Amino acid sequence: MMSKKYILFLLLAPVVAIAQLKQATADSVVISNDYVKVVANLHSGKVHYRFTSGTVFENTVAYVQDVKSGLLLSTAFAGHQVTTDDISDPLGKGICLNLVHEDAGQPVRLTQYITVYEKQPFILLSTVATAREVGAMVETRNISPLTVLPAMQGKITTPGKNVLLTDYPFDNDNWVDVISRHWGPEAISGISYELASAYDEQTKNGFAAGSLVHDFWKTGISYGTGAFSNRIDSFIVYGGAATKDDPSKPDSYGGKDGTHDYVQHGTQMGASVASPLIYLSASPDVRNDLLQFGNTIKKIAGFSNWKQSAPFYWNSFGVEGVLGYEKVMMPVDVAKVSDFIHSMENFNKTTQPVLSIDSYDQNIYSTEVLQSINRYGKKKGQQLGFYFIPFVLWTWKNGINDATLNTGGNLRDVILLDDNGKYVPYKDGDWGAFPIDPTHPYTRNYIIGQLQKAKAIGAKFIKIDFLSAGALESSRRYDPQVRSGIQAYNYGMKMLRRLVDSILGPDIFITQAISPLFPNQYAHTRFLSTDVYSHLRNSQPGFPHYGSTCGSMISATHFWWTQGTLWPYTNMDVVVMKNFQKNKDLTAQEVKVRLFSMMTLGSILGDGTDYRNKEAAARARQFLNNAAICDFFSRPRAFTPLRFPVGNGQSQQLSFYLPGDTILVSAFNFDTEKPFTETFVQAELNWPDRAYSLHDLLTGQEIGKIEKGQPAFTVNVPVKDAVMLQLVPSEK
Template identity: 30%
Template sequence: MPYGKNGRIEYHLQSGEFDLIADSGTIISGAYAVVKNRDAILNSKEYPTRKHSQTAIKDGFGVGQKHSIVLTRKGSPTLQQIFYVYPDREFFFTEVVVSGNSLKSNYMAPIVAEKADIGVRGDNRSLFVPFDNDAFVSYDSRPVQVGQSLTSSEVAAVYENYTRKGLIIGSVEHLEWKTGITTAGVGQQLTELKAWGGLSDEKITRDKIPHGSLSGKSIKSPRLFVGFFDDWRDGLEAYGKANRITEKPYVFNWDKPTPFGWNSWGAIKSKISFDKAVKVADFFADSLTGFRNDNTAYIDLDSFWDNFFSGGLNGDFSKLKEFADYCQKKGLQPGVYWAPFTDWGWKSRKVRKAEGGDYLFSDLWTKANGTYHDFDGGRALDPTHPGTKQRLTFAIKKLKECGFKMIKIDFLGHAAIESDGFYDRSVTTGMQAFRQGMEHLIDQLDGQMLIYAAISPNLAMGRYAHTRRIACDAWKTIKDTKYTLNGLTYGWWQTYVYNYIDADHIVFGEESEGANRARLTSGVITGTFITGDDYSVHGPWSVRARQLLQNRSILDLAKNGVAFKPVEGNSGKSAGELFVREIKGEWFLAVLNYDDHPKEYIIDLTRIGLDGSSEYLTSELFQHSTFTTTGTLRTSLPAGDAAIFKLVRK
């Protein structure tokens, strides 16, 4: 089964195993499929009869072939291993289907292998990708070595950092399954490779019970993307794009400019008030007139906007509407915040009625392992419960009537938790519940607002948000910058899953000018440009904002909105120091020093993707210095600082 320029899958009908051949070598050997049906384990190697057929296909990936291997065994359900291959794609898809009577499964693995070899020994890495961006979780590029097994969520990369050759395996379907990929081995060789639907792990997915089961006469695994690439970064970008093609966004496409704006959680937090919010709007309208994209900036109220009035969701929203109207009068766009699937008052012993209906909050709580799911201080609400939906409809209607043009939605992983049983009995997995809740939310928003997702699943959120935060909360320090850019180093490819990804609110505070530049750089090279200082009062941050947030070269770069990609992938749980992006024939290089001492950099232009023999006119966007570079770019940075270089071939 050939695919791409020189890749092929060799399926052995006698054994029920297949090999992946690419780059003149065998990358995966003896792979097979495993499916759990109730208490029985079905293994493609143990079926005596296998028949192959193929049909022509044409879909979002182009013209290709669908290869099906049907496996039968007397007294057992039928298995079907399916491969989708395309001559113009350097990857393929595979899935497994089980058919029969009274089937029930919470584990389906299209790929299980005891041998894989990427063909290069050196700085070999296996990448951990988190399920979400909660609890300050980090990506991790771990060395492949004896005694270490690594399970990644939804996608994994196994690569050698210097040559960049790598294997990418990941799910492109997230409506029913949570997918895990486990790798183990030493150096270039893996002794365990397993990719399956049914991942449930409290440390990864936050679940405290096993993955829910799917039932019926036919059950399908998640569809897996598989490819071996000369550059693992190209592979992850292809994977990101494949997600958006396979599961098209449910939300409307954002065709307006890259969002610029401000969010109140950066500095004001729970002390937000109507007066403070109005003063922030005044600051942007009067003192930051240059901080716009297409004459637009968003002024977004985060949590605690109910400080504006009493009564919570049942209160009088007139002050919120007054604020929204004031923003628009000032030429700004108003934004708001909500966490639709959490109950923050669950610790109260009072009997509380959920807003928008007659149900009690206690009726809405998601039940897991005989109790409730409490995380981040919030208790999960069942997304399928009519009371949750009524409350959501009630709240969104009031916010829409205020005239908000942006909404930040948060703690969305609470909607994806596996449950003892959902209100809607046809829903049996956390991802099915997540889909139902998120589709209801998008339906209620009805295209009125830019949708920004904060804490949420990395991949599954792609159908429902325009922009998504790449990591957990970050504020002003160089440590915050380093944490955020760990997410960009290994998750930049999500720029192709969403319209934009985001580095959280950019806060200057009273940090050094270098720390301010670094934090600003993290936003510019990630995607959207959202600030967060308390601009209702004067301070060093407002002085710095007038300077940095109106730097025309920086703003022009930020308007691009596409994430920079890392130069290296060997920083473990830390962040890369070099990030690069080509924009209309011009190259931009971000350099960051997270250390507490000055640092010298000698950067090989060929390593960042340029022609090492060409001469480049090089300018630094913060210092406005200009010089010529050939072969190597040499620079030094003070402790906790950053620089952004623009390189144009002469």
């Protein structure tokens, strides 16, 4: 029996159908639940998505761009027919509306699948293009299940007068930012990757749209607005995004936030081809839409659970250069780091610290050297971490043609190629990084060799880097069945994870450094920001113009929902107690702000400090050996943002809270001139109505009180500072 929450107008019999159609839907089929109404117009072929929260997608279409037949919009077909299927899957029970667009004059049939669940606030969208003739094929590198075009009278409206659109980069390389953008009266446009969202800055009413399956398509979301601040005029969610870096544009606005490709996206080919599966949700609080997006991916793709305490890791990259040639301290003085870490009692209470040797030259850090470090660390209750790059070879460009592989064969046969047969660079230069084919037997053998080395040195923690190279498009693959960059990357990551489990065992913690956001299920954490140096702002004199705490938080705040959904924890890279490599010294306040930022975004604890320095060691005893800090990092949890970053300016003022039995709040003021006053409201934080003391989490000191019945409390944050407070009940 059909749920009463659905209203379904179907063609049951000609007479009844016409009466119902005229009376209730005017040539339309409508499916609705408590959250959304889907209206499919059988005359035009357009679809409306009307959410009860007020967001409306009006006059949407679907399309496929066939390599031979060209672009086919769903509205270009003469006939539009509907059937429905009752469904029951891990996401719930519901109805799938099958909207078929067909025309005797077209070689392809286009079918939209729109799934509405009884009790879910989101809907799922996909499109399949099928050849009408038996034996014919469809081939595409551009297919969309959700397109809004001005030419089709399409538009998206969202409640509010101050709406922002959030644009997400493809990966976390080059210090690119997630950007929330205002518009009106000046228009904005761009391409977001795998996910896009929009929300009103005051109410947070908005929507999120993103891809749920990541085994073939790179999903782009091309958007454009007009003058109205709550209306999006163009919004195209499509499989087939492949963009080249553009040095004429700012890095986070089309310069380096794309897929870094030199070749078009690979084609999907068959009697039928399918678009990405798309999640679409709108609600009074976009944070719920984003969190539900992550949870939906978790149910569909799976999740790498971690049952032990979260690792604390010391990483050598904060001290050494990339390859260790300068020998600042490695490898001879690593014992001094090990001794110091062992001396911090609280740091060692909840987990086994990891000595993570990063980005090494294998002639310097041989298996024997790393084994000796592991033996020493074991005596101090520590584990060893291992670093390698699975899908890239660093080599001299002019030597590629003549280079051979230690597993046999030629290097030139493994590197990805563009359409002209030239090598695709990942990091270009005379000494460059060149992407290797994840499907080639050499790549598998290379990974096996690296993992055997990791096993030989007793590693329990693995950092894998430069993974985005494995997702680059190529005109050539060893396995011809693998036709796209993400398909190859997914192939490679699945292979890597299986090899880790078989060679090293299932208790190996895997963290991804530079990498695409998806697929996510093969690791335990991913860097939300890479190469962070712990200075306060990118604009800070004497420091790099990238890699600051503020810069890292701009992106990481927009990814708060990934902790617990995509990965057990996030990774915000390492904190340093004094200085990163040859950078200027940090103040103690900068160290505190950086540490609070990592806690707030659910990061595991990573440190990159040279502990031979007495001041650095003293700060570590203050910050990293703090009992409350260590307890939190043993089971990190991301706080919920109360204020999202707007743009990527360096004067952000941000606030967060962590719900639960013990409520924590944090607030950050990256402005250098204006103090920040934040009011935390009981109605949003939902603390029980009782009296509390407000305690500074770091010092344990009481800094204020909340009386019973008090609706809010205020926190003042000085410039260039941050606070983290705990609500402690006055009476148990």
